[in-house]
Each structure stands twice: as C-alpha cells, then as structure tokens.
Amino acid sequence: MITASINDNIIYKKDKPAITLLLETATTKEIRIVMRETQEMKEHSAPKPIVIEIFEGEILFGVHQKELRLKKGDLIALDANVPHNLLCKKDAIVRLTIAKTDSINRVNKVIS
Template structure:
C-alpha cells in the first residue's frame, strides 16, 4: 500500500508552478502541481495519455484553440501528443496522473519553460 496527501506540506513558488511526485504505482505517477493565480504552463504535449484533476481552485485548460474552465472537483483526460496549455485563474492544487513510461523530468521542463 502507498499513501500520499494532496494537502500536506504545500510549498507554493512565486512566478511558476510547484511540482511534487506524490507516488509511483505499477502503472502511473501521481503528481501534485501547486499553482498561484496567474501561473502559466505554456503549450506542450504529453507522450502518453494523462488525467488532470482540479482538487482545489480553478484553471483554464487550453486545447485545440479552445479554453475549458476547470474548477474544484473537475477531471479531464487527454490522449497522448495533444497540444495543451494551462493558466491558473484561482490558486489551485492540480493532480496530474501520467503513465509510468512518462518522466517527471519532462513535466519539470514544461514548468520551467
């Protein structure tokens, strides 16, 4: 059994999202992204399908030139290699589920781009 918390030990960064690997299972990596209002993750692609959960707050999730407002409790799934971007509209805790084959380094590069 593996346990983790989306709400404990939160450390927000100024100017860019904060990333933490919460757990790695046999099939996925569960990542917490802390975003302050105004934080942006520029357009990028994931090599494998992803699932995004808004645990707290609100983001605009852009895909195919359309913005989708995601609020607390919303989930979305996205197929691999689909360009997308995020803009935080209200301080947020975002849970990102990526494939075990994907890397935390790739996600860090997106945040630091």
C-alpha cells in the same frame, strides 16, 4: 500498499508552479502541481495519455483551440500527444496522472 496526501507540505512558489511527485504505482505516477493565480504552463503535450483533476482552485485549460474553465472537482483526460496549456485563474492544486514510463523531469521542463 502506497499512501500519499495531496494536502501535505503544500508550498506556492512565487515565480512558477511547484511540481511534486506524490506516489508511483505499477502503472502510473501521481503528481501534484501547485499554482498561484496568473502562473501558467505553456503549451506542451505528453507522450502517453494523462488525467488531470482540479483538486482546489480554478484554471483555464487550453486544448483543441478551446479554452475550458476547470474548477474544483473537474477532471479531464487527454490522449497522447495532444497539445494543451494551463493558466491559473484562482490559486490551484492540480493532480496529474501520467504513465509510469513518462518522466517527472518532462513535467518540470514545461515550467522552466
């Protein structure tokens, strides 16, 4: 059994989103992304399918030339290699599920 809390030790960084690996299972990595209003993650894609949950706040999620307004409780799933971007509209906590074979370093490079 593995446990973690999305609410523990939340730190909003001034200059860029904060990325934290919450836990790793046999098949996935669960990552918390903490974003302040106006922070963004420029267009990028993941090598495997991903799931994004808005745990708190609100973001504009760009995908397929559309902009979706996602708020607390919303989920979105993307296939591998789908370009997307995030713009925080209201301080947000985002849960990102990536494949075990994917890397948290790749996610960190998106905000660099």
